[in-house]
Amino acid sequence: MSSPCVICREVTEPMTDPTVSDEVIPPGGSGNERATASGNSISIWLWRLGLIVGLLLVWEFSAGNLFNEFWSSRPSLIGARLLALFASGEIWRHLDATVSEALLGLLLGALVGTPIGIALAKYRRAAEIVDPFVMGLYGLPRVALAPMFILWFGISLLAKVMMSFSMVVFVFILNVTEGIRTVDPDMVDLMRTMRAPKSYILRKVTIPSIVPWLIASARIGIGLSLVGAVVGELIGGNRGLGWYVLRAGGQLDTTGVFTGLLVLMLVAMIANQIVFLIERKVLHWRPATK
Amino acid sequence: MAARDEMTAAAAAPRIVLDNVSISYATPRGRLPVVDRVSLAVDRAEFVVLVGPSGCGKSTILRAIAGLNATESGVISVDGKTVDGPPEHIGFMFQRDTLLPWLTVRGNIEVGLELAGVASKERAARVAALLALLRLSEFHDAYPAQLSGGMRHRVSLGRMLAYQPAVMLMDEPFGALDFQTKAVMGRELLRIWEAERRSILFVTHDIEEAVALADRVLVFSPRPARIIAEHRIDLPRPRNLRTLRASPEFTAYTSAIWQALGDGDPT
Helix, strand or coil, X not given: CCCCCCCCCXXXXXXXXXXXXXXXXXXXXXXXXXXHHHHCHHHHHHHHHHHHHHHHHHHHHHECCCECCCCCCCHHHHHHHHHHHHHHCHHHHHHXXXXXXXXXXXXXXXXXXXXXXXXXXXXXXXXXXXXXXXHHHHHCCHHHHHHHHHHHHCCCHHHHHHHHHHHHHHHHHHHHHHHHHCCCHHHHHHHHHCCCCHHXXXXXXXXXXXXXXXXXXXXXXXXXXXXXXXXXXXXXXXXCHHHHHHHHHHCCCHHHHHHHHHHHHHHHHHHXXXXXHHHHHHCXXXXXXX | CHHHHHHHHHHHCCCEEEEEEEEEEXXXXXXXXXXXEEEEEECCCCEEEEECCCCCCHHXXXXXXXXXXXXXXXXXXXXXXXXXXXXXXXXXXXXXXXXXXXXXXXXXXXXXXXXXXXXXXXXXXXXXHHHHHCCCHHHCCCCHHHCCHHHHHHHHHHHHHHCCCCEEEEECCCCCCCHHHHHHHHHHHHHHHHHCCCEEXXXXXXXXXXXXXXXXXXEECCCCECEEXXXXXXXXXXXXXXXXXXXXXXXXXXXXXXXXCCCCCCC
């Protein structure tokens, strides 16, 4: 390992350095993928549709024929369950719980992680001092903290939000720290020659520079915040998609388990799409997103 | 009467003065001298060009005048005030355009106006005037990524002019441009400067560009930078760069500067 201190590492090192964190992704990478996707998007969507239909058909007809459908349920049963959940309105109780927990955790993670990231990038010495502690906490499986969270915050909404927050906050800290280091020093110097106040430089140069990194963090954070919310629900609660999956599992209701998982997946996909739309709106100045 | 005398004295005093300035950089193997006892003065409406080998320390001198680099010894003053941090009314241009990519052409130029303290009501008219001056009017809503290199440099020049600097420090501002665009930018700069004269300190390693633009060319040694020759360019203004380059006087100046540089490859 070339550099023992991750937070205080020099900007000149390649950003793909796997020793840093696989949760730090340099902005811009996704832009190229999108360019190829939009180039022949109809064919891509047809392939996706074909793939999903094929997999569902294999699932539908192998369950009950090749093995007992108890083990895997089948797409038709899952679809019926989903409809029933919507029809009775029960789904909203669970969706509401899980989405609010994850969303609050994500927002709190962004609101707390961003200033910490800025501070760590700004005060290099302090960053060097706290680096092993931050990385230690980051490496700690937050799931193992769940019993403590229940102890501290009860089985309330707060416990799940904090669980979600603890998963997300490091993503923002690490990405923002890295993002600040990519701020062009010539731009800052130019502002200084015009005697720009520090707050002006922060507003016009620093914050816009880290927006791509914030969006990358949000994208990774969606999945993690849902993990946090679900783990919180598994430990204690009486509603939410995680709780629904756990209860179904306890009753050996495989259809219920798969239905819960499907809804969770759909939530993540929709949230990701929302981030994509925000990205296109906010980063329209970048040639890659044009 | 006394006040009037003072004003004349102030007008006659040089805008930028460097007195015996030395600068060195800290490196792991000790201090590396970059600028060695340089003294120079730039008058109020004077266009001074610094030439010398790449990496000789010319840029460091410019950054020190702008208050971005500290000096080791000697004194720099702008408008009679000793430089300690960025002085007032300084415009700086880097070799890279350093535009803010998230702002449009208009937004980038407004940065200069805002920092000059221009009231928000007046900004729109000032932006329009500057864009017309730089022949960029159609592009006010374009983002830098949508512009060519030459256009980005014009916006960068526009941002500097918007700041209304009394002193323009230009560090190889057209160095990254192709030959033709560079010539066009040089012509635009002269046109603007000849209309409204301010002090310009311009760094380049292109000797023809230096002679074409300058009132005075200062030739620097390889690092650590020392002034080894000074040439006053007595070519008439306004200058027509196309006819100028073919004139015998122009050639005489360029070959004299080549000679001062020791006929070595200046790049």
